[in-house]
Amino acid sequence: MRIVVAGAAGFIGCHLSKRYLDDGHQVVGVDNLVTGSQANVDWLASLSGFTFVKHNVTRRFKIDGPVDLVCDLACPASPVDFGPLAIQILRVCSEGVLNLLELARAKNARFLHTSTSEVYGDPEVHPQREDYWGHVNPIGARSVYDEGKRYAEALIMAYHRKWGLPVRLARIFNTYGPRMRLDDGRVVTNFIRQALAGKPLTLYGDGSQTRSFCYVDDQVEGQVRLGACDYVGPINIGNPEEITVRQLAQEIIALTGSASRIVEKPMPPDDPKIRRPDIALAQKILGWQPRVSRQDGLRKTIDYCMQLK
Numbered sequence: 001m002r003i004v005v006a007g008a009a010g011f012i013g014c015h016l017s018k019r020y021l022d023d024g025h026q027v028v029g030v031d032n033l034v035t036g037s038q039a040n041v042d043w044l045a046s047l048s049g050f051t052f053v054k055h056n057v058t059r060r061f062k063i064d065g066p067v068d069l070v071c072d073l074a075c076p077a078s079p080v081d082f083g084p085l086a087i088q089i090l091r092v093c094s095e096g097v098l099n100l101l102e103l104a105r106a107k108n109a110r111f112l113h114t115s116t117s118e119v120y121g122d123p124e125v126h127p128q129r130e131d132y133w134g135h136v137n138p139i140g141a142r143s144v145y146d147e148g149k150r151y152a153e154a155l156i157m158a159y160h161r162k163w164g165l166p167v168r169l170a171r172i173f174n175t176y177g178p179r180m181r182l183d184d185g186r187v188v189t190n191f192i193r194q195a196l197a198g199k200p201l202t203l204y205g206d207g208s209q210t211r212s213f214c215y216v217d218d219q220v221e222g223q224v225r226l227g228a229c230d231y232v233g234p235i236n237i238g239n240p241e242e243i244t245v246r247q248l249a250q251e252i253i254a255l256t257g258s259a260s261r262i263v264e265k266p267m268p269p270d271d272p273k274i275r276r277p278d279i280a281l282a283q284k285i286l287g288w289q290p291r292v293s294r295q296d297g298l299r300k301t302i303d304y305c306m307q308l309k
C-alpha cells in the first residue's frame with residue numbers, strides 16, 4: 001500500500017509509520033512539526049519507502065500518485081497544549097480532518113482516524129464502552145480537544161454516510177513509550193524525567209484519579225488491525241489495567257531506583273477522575289488485546305529517557 005500518515009512526526013504517528021514501513025508499505029508522512037519532532041522524521045527517513053512533506057493539514061494540499069490509506073494522527077494531544085494551542089487544535093480537528101477526508105475521497109482511499117478516550121470526558125460510566133456518549137464540559141479548559149475530537153468523529157461518520165467513504169475510528173487511551181516528547185507535560189514522561197533527575201514527582205490532586213496505560217507497540221498493533229478490518233464505528237484501543245496516578249508514581253520511583261519523593265500539586269480543571277477502556281469490541285472484531293505489561297513498557301520507556309539524558 002501507499003499510505004499517508006498525517007502526524008508522522010508525532011509519538012504514535014512515527015511508530016505507526018515505522019510499522020507500515022517494516023511491513024513493506026510506502027509511507028508519505030505529513031506534519032507541520034508543531035508538536036512532532038524532526039528527530040522522529042529523521043528516524044523514519046533512514047528507512048526505505050518513507051517520504052516527508054512538511055505541511056499544516058489545516059491548509060488544503062495534494063499528494064501526487066495513488067494513495068490506499070490515509071491515517072490521521074495529526075493533533076496536539078497533551079493537556080499542557082490545550083491552552084497555548086487551543087485554536088490550532090480546534091482547526092486541525094475540523095479543517096484538518098476535512099482536508100484529509102477530501103484527500104481520501106479523491107484517492108478512493110480508506111480513512112483511519114485516531115480519536116481518543118477524551119470523547120468520554122469525565123465519565124459517569126465505568127469502564128467506558130464505545131456506546132457511551134460521554135460527559136464533556138463543552139466550554140472547559142479541555143474542551144478544545146474533547147469537543148474537537150467529538151466534532152471530528154461526527155464529520156468522519158458524515159463522510160461515511162454521504163459518500164460511502166470507508167472510515168475506521170480508533171478511540172485510544174493513554175499511550176506511552178519511547179519517542180514521547182519528554183517535555184510534553186504528560187504524567188509518564190513527567191514522572192520518569194523527575195525520578196531520573198532526583199526531583200520530586202508532581203502528583204496533581206491527591207493522586208486517586210485513575211488511568212489505564214497502553215504501551216505503544218500494543219497501540220500500533222491495534223490500529224494496524226483496525227485499518228485492515230471492515231468495521232465502521234469507533235473501537236477502543238487501550239489497556240484495561242487501571243491504576244491510580246499515585247500508584248504510577250510509586251512504580252516509577254521503584255523502577256528507576258530513585259530517591260525522589262512525591263509532592264502534591266493542584267489538580268487541573270476537568271481532569272477525568274477515572275478512565276478504563278472496555279475492550280470487548282476490539283477483542284471480538286480485531287482479535288486484539290494488549291500484550292506488554294506495564295512493568296516491561298515502563299522499563300523500555302525509562303531506558304529510552306536515560307539514553308536522552
Ligand code: UDP
Nearest residue numbers: 079185186187188190202203204209245271
Ligand atoms: N498528572 C500528574 N502529574 C503530572 C502530570 C499529570 O499527577 O506531572 C496527572 C493528571 O492530572 C491526570 C493524569 O496524571 O490525572 C494523566 O495525565 P496526562 O496529562 O498524562 O493525560 P490525560 O489522561 O489527563 O490526558
